[in-house]
Amino acid sequence: MPERKIWFDLHEEGIDSPDVAILGLPFDGSSSRQRGAAAAPDRLREISRTADPITRSFKVIDRLTLTDFGDVPAIGPDGQPVGQDEFLKTAGERIAALPKDSFQICLGGDNSVSIPAIRGFARKHGTDVGVIWYDAHPDLFETYQGNPDSHACALRRAIDTAGIDPGRVFLLGTRSFSRTEADYIRGAQVKMITATEWLATSTEAVAARIADAMANLPAVYLAVDIDGFDAAHAPGTGYPMPGGIGSEAFFRLLDLLFPRIPIRALDLTEIAPRLDRNDATSFLGVQVILETVGSIRRQPDAFRVKR
Ligand SMILES: [Mn+2]
Numbered sequence: 001m002p003e004r005k006i007w008f009d010l011h012e013e014g015i016d017s018p019d020v021a022i023l024g025l026p027f028d029g030s031s032s033r034q035r036g037a038a039a040a041p042d043r044l045r046e047i048s049r050t051a052d053p054i055t056r057s058f059k060v061i062d063r064l065t066l067t068d069f070g071d072v073p074a075i076g077p078d079g080q081p082v083g084q085d086e087f088l089k090t091a092g093e094r095i096a097a098l099p100k101d102s103f104q105i106c107l108g109g110d111n112s113v114s115i116p117a118i119r120g121f122a123r124k125h126g127t128d129v130g131v132i133w134y135d136a137h138p139d140l141f142e143t144y145q146g147n148p149d150s151h152a153c154a155l156r157r158a159i160d161t162a163g164i165d166p167g168r169v170f171l172l173g174t175r176s177f178s179r180t181e182a183d184y185i186r187g188a189q190v191k192m193i194t195a196t197e198w199l200a201t202s203t204e205a206v207a208a209r210i211a212d213a214m215a216n217l218p219a220v221y222l223a224v225d226i227d228g229f230d231a232a233h234a235p236g237t238g239y240p241m242p243g244g245i246g247s248e249a250f251f252r253l254l255d256l257l258f259p260r261i262p263i264r265a266l267d268l269t270e271i272a273p274r275l276d277r278n279d280a281t282s283f284l285g286v287q288v289i290l291e292t293v294g295s296i297r298r299q300p301d302a303f304r305v306k307r
Pocket of ligand 1: 135136137225227228239270
């Protein structure tokens with residue numbers, strides 16, 4: 001069998017404005033427990049060669065262009081790891097340089113890479129964009145262990161610096177809270193469907209609530225911390241949390257949301273290959289990307305025309 005190209009054989013160089021633009025952000029210096037997420041972009045690329053471009057529900061992805069623009073360097077010219085400030089700054093520049101109309105996919109790295117990714121997204125689409133934050137944790141600390149750009153502060157820093165109203169943020173699958181984050185969620189009226197709520201209702205009802213809140217926004221950013229999934233589905237991460245969502249319910253949610261709200265970007269963070277079991281968590285991450293790529297609308301204007 002001939003070897004596939006990365007990303008389900010879809011990756012092509014030299015396209016001006018591909019439908020999907022992928023960028024690797026292999027930084028894990030802000031992880032507060034177990035590192036290892038810096039290895040994820042390369043592991044995901046390798047595993048993406050094991051599948052053809054056909055989704056789990058038998059949809060063949062054709063007439064879609066995809067380019068992987070490589071990684072933001074995490075090792076400097078001196079052979080030393082790049083510091084977080086420099087990494088996030090370079091990441092911001094590289095994200096800004098991605099083709100404007102492409103669906104943006106950023107691969108972490110720890111969740112701090114969502115800070116420049118969301119900021120870049122808001123620069124492109126305006127500050128009235130929405131954010132869906134699928135994660136066991138709210139990541140809404142003002143500062144954590146002395147680092148305002150810690151992965152535990154990622155959502156807070158992203159929306160503060162991008163100028164996004166916290167009322168246009170939807171926490172999803174959440175189940176591990178601090179008091180300070182709980183106060184912020186209440187005070188800023190952040191929307192939320194906890195994992196417990198999701199598991200007690202239907203995925204259809206979850207999708208309806210999100211769509212009601214977000215259908216009229218110009219663009220929506222989907223942030224996927226792999227620990228949003230139950231630890232049984234995603235063991236290879238720094239904070240494996242019980243009580244989460246399974247893979248099929250999440251994929252079903254994507255099926256229901258993409259036709260109804262203008263999701264135009266994805267990030268996938270906190271997969272730590274060295275903590276994984278037989279690459280199960282990386283395979284899950286690759287499937288998240290496959291299902292996403294199979295769901296996007298190639299024309300960014302399709303929503304405006306339809307409504
Ligand atoms: Mn998390």
